[in-house]
Every structure is written in C-alpha cells, then in structure tokens.
Amino acid sequence: MEGDGIQVERRDEIAALNSSADEVSHLALDIGGTLIKMVYFSSDSDWPVDDEGKRSSKEKGSKNCNFVNGRLHFMKFETRKINDCLQFISSKQLHHYGGWHTEAPVDCKNIIKATGGGAFKFADLFKEKLEISLDKVEEMDSLVAGANFLLKAVDREAFTYMDGEKEYLQIDHNDLYPYLLVNIGSGVSMIKVDGDGVYERVSGTSIGGGTFWGLGKLLTKCKSFDELLELSHQGNNRVIDMLVGDIYGGMDYSKIGLSSTAIASSFGKAISENKEIEDYRPEDVARSLLRMISNNIGQISYLNALRFGLKRIFFGGFFIRGHAYTMDTIAVAVNFWSKGEAKAMFLRHEGFLGVMGAFMSYPNNGLDHLMSKQLVEQLPKSACCPKHEARSPLLGDLTENGSIECSVQLCL
Structure with missing residues (x-):
C-alpha cells in the first residue's frame, strides 16, 4: 500500500517487523536529488539459533550448515519528504543493528552506510533527528558495485525490450566486461565499467529524470x-511533435533513412499552431516530453558506447521504472543509431544500484561478504545447502508496496 508519498510493506509485514525489531539489520541509503532509496535486511526468526548465536539447520547431521535466512527489503521515498523517511526508520528502529551481527561494537550501532549527494546534504538532519551518523560511500563506486553484483548474482536481472516483448538475458560472468552503465536519475551518468571497482565516468547529460519531472510539473x-x-501513457506525442512526414507531405525521407513517423522536432508543432499551453491535452504534453528525453538519452548512450567499442549498454535509475514506453523509446533509439548492432539492456532492480553498492560495503557483514561465503536461493526449511553454488538471492520483481522478498542463506 502507499502512504502519503511513501511506500510501505503490507500491514502483516509491518506487524512482524515491529514485533522483532532486533532481527532487522544492514540499513543502507542512497539519498538522491529526487528520491531516497533504501535497502535493509530482516532475518527470519523461524530458524533456530545455536549456542554461538548462529542460525542453523533443523536437519540432523547438518551441523556444518549454518544459515542467515530472511528478506531483503527495497523502499523509496521522495527526497522532498525526507521526514517520512526519518519517521519510517525510527518506527522500525532500523538504525540499530540486529540480526546476525549483534556483536557489532556499541560505538558502531548508530552508523549507517549512505551514498548520493544527500548523504552530505542531510548528514546533520539524520544526526539531529535520529542520532545517526552517515558513513558516506562514494556514489560512483556504489553504482558500479551494485550493478556488478546484481548482474552476477541475480538470475534474469538483465533484459531487452522491443515492441512490447521482454527477453531476459543470460549473463556470462566471464564475459561481462567491459560495458556501459547508464544511470538515469535526476541527471544522467554514463560509466564505462571494466571490472570490479574499475570504471570511468565517460559522459553524462543534465537532461534526465529531473528534467522530465520538472518540466512536466x-x-x-x-x-x-x-x-x-501514468499521464504520458494516455497521450499522443504526434499532436505536438513535428514528424518527418509533416515536413515532406506524409512521405519518408528515404535517402537518409528517416521514416515519415520519425520525429523531426520535439514539440515542433507548437511553433506553427496558434495555441496556448491550455489548448493542449496534458496527456499529449507528457508523452512528447517523455519521448524527447528518452530519445536523447538513448542516442547519447549509443554514441558513447561507440567511442569505446562497447556492445553492451545497461540502463538503470528510477527514471525508467519498468515503464514500457520509456524502455521501448530508448531501445529504438539505440537500435536506430547503431543500425541494429547494439541493444539497450535494462535491469530489474534499476533504481537500486547505488544503494545496493552501499549496502554491500559493510565490512565483513554486507551482502558481498555473504556472497563470498555461500549464497543460495531459499530452500525448504528441512533441507541444508546442497552444493557450493551461488544462486539468485532476489526472488521476483518489486511488489506494489515497494518491498521484495528474498532468501539470504549463509552456508559455512
């Protein structure tokens, strides 16, 4: 369900978490100019705990198999409503460590990992309201670390989208690099990723999600x-955009490969029509605006991939939000400018790359540490980890309430 500008879990999940606040751990934040992204882990109290405080299997003969079992929760808030975020953290006591690492030093219990510009801008506010110190993680480091982790650890994380068809990709971990990561937030960063922690921000544009929202507002x-x-979904950009066919009497400009339906000038028809903004449907304005920005991002992304001979372009950031028209527009732009040689690839957890990187940066306790030990999908509670193979920890897409359930099981 949604509250006042805030996405929360279902009421039964809230009750369960509030009744066992000490089982919640590993809060991380990505505080951007438009949105605050949050990830936290809550362990499953159904698993028994041994004398050393480790969760262990119920199965006889499995003493060597200890588990950390629970859910990874993904949340988002509007940055302008940061007090909602603070209230949510306080209500669930998320800033107090718990779960499997209760041995954390006392002086570390109110320190949480945070990335994004807001980690600097709002540091004093978190200290004043919640007595939290934000341990700042470099933003680009977090983006790359989060993207690399998700692409390696999550089955069916990446997919292509064209003409309404979604096709999931099997990522070869040995052939992942190099790739171009295009993170579309308030602005857009384009990062050439050559390996774990090896990257270069090669370009960007100020025309991004903040532009869409700001002009749209x-x-x-x-x-x-x-x-x-949602408004853009109901609109028709051809009412406002000037098409090639509008210039050439409905004909293609085939000599240079432009169809009659290609956009010659975004918002171009507004020049020749004696109309005010009130005379246009908001739906059509929103559609034209979304098309203009998505086309621009797609084109600039491909041109930067071309600079470095990159065939893989992964798009992330909350601008996309799984919106079919946005993905299709970006994909068409990449396909057009590359003459079909490159494809736009999207990520299921597109908006949480930075916060995932921050989440993994907890020393010896983060999800990256768990992956280095053993991370497997959820098993029946009577079973132990079968073989030493890492499988996807994130199960399913984001729910309407903003959280996602996953199993994080540590097999020692």
Whole structure:
C-alpha cells in the first residue's frame, strides 16, 4: 500500500517487523536529488539459533550448515519528504543493528552506510533527528558495485525490450566486461565499467529524470513523477511533435533513412499552431516530453558506447521504472543509431544500484561478504545447502508496496 508519498510493506509485514525489531539489520541509503532509496535486511526468526548465536539447520547431521535466512527489503521515498523517511526508520528502529551481527561494537550501532549527494546534504538532519551518523560511500563506486553484483548474482536481472516483448538475458560472468552503465536519475551518468571497482565516468547529460519531472510539473500541473508517467501513457506525442512526414507531405525521407513517423522536432508543432499551453491535452504534453528525453538519452548512450567499442549498454535509475514506453523509446533509439548492432539492456532492480553498492560495503557483514561465503536461493526449511553454488538471492520483481522478498542463506 502507499502512504502519503511513501511506500510501505503490507500491514502483516509491518506487524512482524515491529514485533522483532532486533532481527532487522544492514540499513543502507542512497539519498538522491529526487528520491531516497533504501535497502535493509530482516532475518527470519523461524530458524533456530545455536549456542554461538548462529542460525542453523533443523536437519540432523547438518551441523556444518549454518544459515542467515530472511528478506531483503527495497523502499523509496521522495527526497522532498525526507521526514517520512526519518519517521519510517525510527518506527522500525532500523538504525540499530540486529540480526546476525549483534556483536557489532556499541560505538558502531548508530552508523549507517549512505551514498548520493544527500548523504552530505542531510548528514546533520539524520544526526539531529535520529542520532545517526552517515558513513558516506562514494556514489560512483556504489553504482558500479551494485550493478556488478546484481548482474552476477541475480538470475534474469538483465533484459531487452522491443515492441512490447521482454527477453531476459543470460549473463556470462566471464564475459561481462567491459560495458556501459547508464544511470538515469535526476541527471544522467554514463560509466564505462571494466571490472570490479574499475570504471570511468565517460559522459553524462543534465537532461534526465529531473528534467522530465520538472518540466512536466510546470506544463501539466502533475504532483508526482508517477502521476506524470501514468499521464504520458494516455497521450499522443504526434499532436505536438513535428514528424518527418509533416515536413515532406506524409512521405519518408528515404535517402537518409528517416521514416515519415520519425520525429523531426520535439514539440515542433507548437511553433506553427496558434495555441496556448491550455489548448493542449496534458496527456499529449507528457508523452512528447517523455519521448524527447528518452530519445536523447538513448542516442547519447549509443554514441558513447561507440567511442569505446562497447556492445553492451545497461540502463538503470528510477527514471525508467519498468515503464514500457520509456524502455521501448530508448531501445529504438539505440537500435536506430547503431543500425541494429547494439541493444539497450535494462535491469530489474534499476533504481537500486547505488544503494545496493552501499549496502554491500559493510565490512565483513554486507551482502558481498555473504556472497563470498555461500549464497543460495531459499530452500525448504528441512533441507541444508546442497552444493557450493551461488544462486539468485532476489526472488521476483518489486511488489506494489515497494518491498521484495528474498532468501539470504549463509552456508559455512
């Protein structure tokens, strides 16, 4: 369900977490200019705990198999409503360590990992309101670490989208690098990734999600990004955009490979029509705006991939939000400019790359540490870890309430 500008879990999940706050651990934040992204882990109290405080299997003969079992929760808040985020953290006592690492030093119990510009901007606010110290993690480091982890650890994380068809990709871990990571937040960063912790920000553009929301708010009076995105779904950009066919009497410009339906000028028809903004449907304005920004990002991304001979372009960031029209527009732009040689690839957990990287940066306790030991999908509670193979820890897509259930099992 959704509250006032805040996404929360179902009521039964809230009750369960509130009744066992000491089982919640590993809170991390990515505080951006538009959105705050949050990841935290809650362990499953159904698993027995041995004398040393480790969760262990119920199965006889499995003393060597200890588990950390639970859920990874993904949340988001509007940055302008940061007090909602603070209230949520306080209500669940998320800033107090618990779960499997209760041995954390006392002086570390109110220190949480945070990335993004807001980790600096709002550091004093977190200290004042919650007595939390933000341990700042470098933003680009976090983005790359989060993307690399998700691409390696999560089955069916990456997919292509064209003409309404989604195709999941099998990522070869030995042939992942190099690739171009395009993170579309308020602005856009384009990062050439050559390995774990090896990257270079090669380009970017100020025309991103903040542009879409900012112009959309001014032009349509929408109150939120999601409202604007939904509005665009109902619109027709051809009412406002000038097409090649509008210039050439409905004909293609085949000599240079432009179809009659290609956009010659975004918002171009507004020049020749004697109309005010009130004369246009907000739906059409939103659609044209989304098309303009998505096309631009797709084109610039491909041109940067071309600079470095990169065939893989992964798009992340909360601008996309799994929106079909956005993905299709970006994919068409990449396909057009590359003449079909490159494909746009999208990520299921697109908006949580940075916060996942921050989450993994907890020394000897983060998800990266768990992966180095043994991380497997959820097993029946009577079974132990079968073989030493890492499988996807994240099960399913984000739910409407903003959380995702996963199993994180540590097999020693």
